[in-house]
Amino acid sequence: MKGFKRADGRIGIRNHIAVIYTVECAHHVADSIARSVPGAEVFGFAGCYSDPYAFRMLVELGKHPNVAGVIVVRLGCESTDVDALVKQISASGKRVELIIIQEAGGSLSSIHQGKALAAEMVRHAHEAATVDMALSDLVIGVECGGSDATSGISANPAAGWAVDYFVDQGATVIFSELPELLGCNDYLLERIADEAIKQQLLDGLERANELGNKLEAFAVSSGNEQGGLTTIEEKSLGALCKAGTKPINGIIRPGQRPSRPGLYLLDKVGRTNSQLSTHYEENDNDGLVTLIASGAHILLFTTGRGSVVGSVVSPVIKICGNPLTCRRMADNMDIKAGSIIEGTRTVAEIGLEIVEKVALVADGKPTQAELLGHKEYYIPYKPSRACELG
Structure with a gap:
């Protein structure tokens, strides 16, 4: 596999130029710049x-090794500390350019300036030297969405088989979704030897349970129920399968990166308050952004009901465990794990296919979401206390 060596020492598998807007008022200008220059990707924060x-997410997305350079587009009167944003991304060694719409002369002038910058930065990115990389250089995020009764016996176990393989090869793997692990406390605890990490896990599970009770809603959607999952415990047992069987090396919070190779749990659950203003995740793209912000090069996304989401920074590999969904949504799926249900292939065979797909995608082969142009992302408002780092 070949990758792009960045100034901070990390290796990227994509060579994007990120066009980041810092308020919704700047979204159109940023989007116009990115749409006109192949190789440029737009994302930002609406508030x-x-x-x-949100600030932490933007910084880490901008510093991500899959990003070669950054153009920040601001209106000029938003409260976000854009100078600090530029400074922190620049500290990674990336080139960062700033366009202030109110000072550049308005939309047309800003778009013209941005197009010229983006085109120049894309050219430089294409000239970047590549280096050899191995599976051990990868950070892989694992997420599930649109789960059904097939997920826990097909797509998730196959992803878990691949996770074990990657960890054995020296890669870093991050799984998440504590509210979808409730009821699996003992299984999780027995995979942690460090008492301090055990306490972090117990604290996270307690917050997840408290949040579910206060909101009177656990992580089971109507779609999950229609697909045959009736309780959070059923969903949790299936969701845990995607994390394989290896020891859990640590627990990180959004925007934190693992300190060494191995398996990590990403705790996204905030602390509840009397107004119930905090949440752990608004949608799948919110979840994917947190994994990318923690350094994930590639995202494994398992689904039973079906999902179409992609990402603006890191490619998403879609693994479908329901044979009916595999056929109905074939264009969206990279790995058709429904054959496990049909008895024509084993969990290990699909797991190995996932490993091979990851190697191909890391070497530049586009995923189905990339081919279809899916570039979803979502960064919501989250109160600072709700997302304080542990």
């Missing part, structure tokens, strides 16, 4: 008022 969580 006018400063939000520590």
Whole structure:
């Protein structure tokens, strides 16, 4: 496999130029710049008022090794500390350019300036030297969405088989979704030898349970129920399968990176308050952004009901465990794990196919979501206390 060596020492598998808007008012200008220059990707934060969580996500997305350079587009009167944003991304060694719409002369002038910058930065990115990389250089995120009764016996176990393989090869793997692990406390605890990490896990599970009770809603959607999952415990047992069987090396919070190779749990659950203003995840793209912000090069996304989401920074490999969904949504799926249900292939065979697909995608082969142009992302407002780092 070949990758792009960055100034901070990390290796990227994609060579994007990120066009980041810092308020919704700047979204159109940023989008116009990115749409006109192949190789440029647009994302940002809609809020006018400063939000520590969103700021951290933007910084880490901008510093991501799959990003070669950054153009920040601001309106000029938003409260986000854009100068600090530029400074922190620049500290990774990346080139960062800033366009202030109110000072550049408005939309047309800003778009013209941005197009010229983006085109130049894409050319430089294409000239970047590549280096050899191995599976041990990868950080892989694992997420599930649109789960059904097939997920826990097909797609998730196959992803778990691949996770074990990657960990054995020296890679870093991050799984998440504590609210979808409730009821699996003992299984999780027995995979952790460090008492401090055990306490972090117990604290996270307690927060996840508290949040579910206060909101009177656990992580089981109507779609999950229609697909045959009736309780959070059923969903949790299936969701845990995607994390394989290896020891859990540590627990990280959104925007934190694992300190060494191995398996990590990403705790996204905030602390509840009397107004119930905090949540752990609004949708699948919110979840994918947190994994990318923690350094994931590639995302394994398992589904039973079906999902179409992609990503703007890291490619998403879709693994479908329901044979009916595999056929109905064939264009969206990279790995058709429904053959496990049909008895024509084993969990290990699909797991090995996932490993091979990851190697191909890391070497530049596009995923189905990339081919279809899916570039979803989502960064919500989250109160600072709700997302404080543990």
